[in-house]
Amino acid sequence: MTTKTGRYSGYIRPFSYLIDFIIINVLAFYMMPFHNTILYALFISFAWFAIAIHLGFYEVYRYTKVIAILNKAVKQAVLFGLFCLALELYFSEFANQKKVVLFVFVSWTLVLTIKIFIYYFLRRFRVLYGGNSRTVVLLGNDASIEPLKQFFTDNPDYGYNLAQIFSLHENKRDKIRACLSYVSTNKIDEIYCSVADVSDNQMAEIIDFADNNLKTLKFIPDEKQLLSTNMKFEFYDYIPIISLRNILQEESFNKVIKRIFDLTFSLVIIIGLLSWLLPIMAVIIKLDSKGPVFFIQKRNGLKYKKFNCYKFRSMELNDNSDVELASKNDLRITKVGKFIRKTSMDELPQFFNVFFGEMSIVGPRPHMVSVANIYAAKVDKFMVRHFVKPGITGLAQTKGYRGEVETDEDIINRVKYDIFYIENWSVLLDIKIIFITVFNTLRGDKKAY
Incomplete structure (x- = not known):
């Protein structure tokens, strides 16, 4: 079956708008006891779509991750729910708040279910019939374009048909012209060009061609050229300013949400688990080897400031603990230490670090000071963590x-x-990472030693 490129793409989003509009208003008609049904429908419809536009709720693309969809959906539900409760307070003085909450929950669940269904249906549709697809070409050196080539080949459900590859190892000018000629004479939708492999003049030529021929042009950045996946564009009066990184956790609201999540989670673990496990671990560690129960080590945290990181002691006392990382079959590790390191139980005291505000449940793992200093001088962008x-x-x-x-x-x-985590943080991403961590721990991680 031959399907035109992107045949139904223009109808997907309007269809989503219509379906959501019908769901919200039909449920409101049957579930909400308002006298002026039309006025209420206008209010909630306007609120739903205004919030959706602000959050980008309908901005779901073929490369969008499910976690991103869920994250936007949760925000949509919270803000829409608050609006509906405020509307209820204005009209009925909170007489039907339970019905409002039920209405918001049911409507949001139906909308999200259909949204996820459409998302996976389109992925399956692209694989089976080749519909809703984009035909693309790659332009650049083999090493630069290989990862994207592999991605297009291994993920047909994303709907990218790789038509041709133009390698720029030699005769760059001729290869670029051949590429542009191929794009002109074939139904190519998108050009992916490696930034590192073309000169400024060649890049300008490719940009002009794409603009004049209505082709989508996308660039593959070199690792050293990649500044940020989440740069922030602002205007100071009429002057455009680009912030190198948009650190989501630095925003006041996000900071509060992150801290509440950390405090709640750490208190649950401290009270529910460590309150009885800690004395038991203390006895076992003491009986196994001489030394303290806790191993306290200086590590670099927020803004590279040092803090005391707590762990259950898993090694014999030694002079190299602050300069030499543990390795496989490390003779310094005790019998009990092997078990608690394998199960990650040695990390449990760090929930006290979280409670004190020095750490978070999820974030970049801190390194001991001596190693962090080496990596900071050696590894590009290490300090961004x-x-x-x-x-x-x-x-x-x-x-x-x-x-x-x-x-x-x-x-x-x-x-x-x-x-990537820093620039794409969300509470749902934290929850996902926690679940994967627990699963890996129960399954057994080969690098846990």
């Missing part, structure tokens, strides 16, 4: 980059994931 509080677990750890740093790639990839 310290824009936020360090965490007990983090995105990098769920991707396999925990524990010992065996190669340079380990720390480089850890930094990449940490920066």
Whole structure:
């Protein structure tokens, strides 16, 4: 079956608007006891779509992650619910607040269910029939474009049809012209060009071609050229200003939400688990080897400030604990230490760090001072991790980059994931990371030693 490129793309969002409009108003008609139904319908419809536009609720693209959809959906439900409660207070002095809450919950659940269904239906539709797709070409050196080539090849459900690759290892000018000619004579939707592999003049030529031929042009940045995935664009009067990084956790509202989440979670663990486990662990650790129950180590946290990081002691007392990282089959690790490190129980005292405000439940893992100083001088953008509080677990750890740093790639990839987390933080992302961490711990992590 041959399907035109992006055949139904223009209808997806209006269809979503219509479905949500029908759901909200039909439910309001049957569930809300208002006399002036039309006026109420106008109010809630305007509120729903005004909030949705502000949050980008309908800005779901083929590369959008489900966690991002859920994050926007939760914000949409909270703000819409507050508006409906305020409307209820104005009209009926809070006589039907339970019905309002039920109405918001049911309508939001239906809207989200249909939204997720459409999202996965389109992914399946692209695989089976090739519909709702984009035909693309890649332009650049093999090393630069290989990851994106692999992504397009391995993920047909995203709907990108890779038509041609133009390698720029040699004869760049001829290859660029061949690429532009190919795009002109074939139904190509998007050009992906590696920034590092073309000169300024060549880039200007490609941009002019794309603009004049109504082609979408996207650039693949070099790792050293990549400034931020979340730059903030502002105007000082009429002067455009770009903030290098938009640290979401620095915003006042987000800071409060993050702190409430950390306090609540840490108190649950401290009261519900550590209150009885700590004395037991103290006895076991003391019986196993000489030394204190807790291992306290200076680490770098928020703004690179040092703090005391708490752990259950898992090693024999030694002079190298602050300069030498634990390695596989490390002779310094005690019998009990092997178990608590394998199960990550040695990290549990760090919930006290979270309670005291020195750490967060989720964030970049803190390194001991001596190692952090080495990485700061050696690894590009390592210091960006310290824009936020360090965490007990983090995105990098769920991707396999925990524990010992065996190669340079380990720390480089850890930094990449940490920066991605910082610039894409949400409460739902924190919850997802926590669940994956618990699952990996129960399953057994091969790097937990």
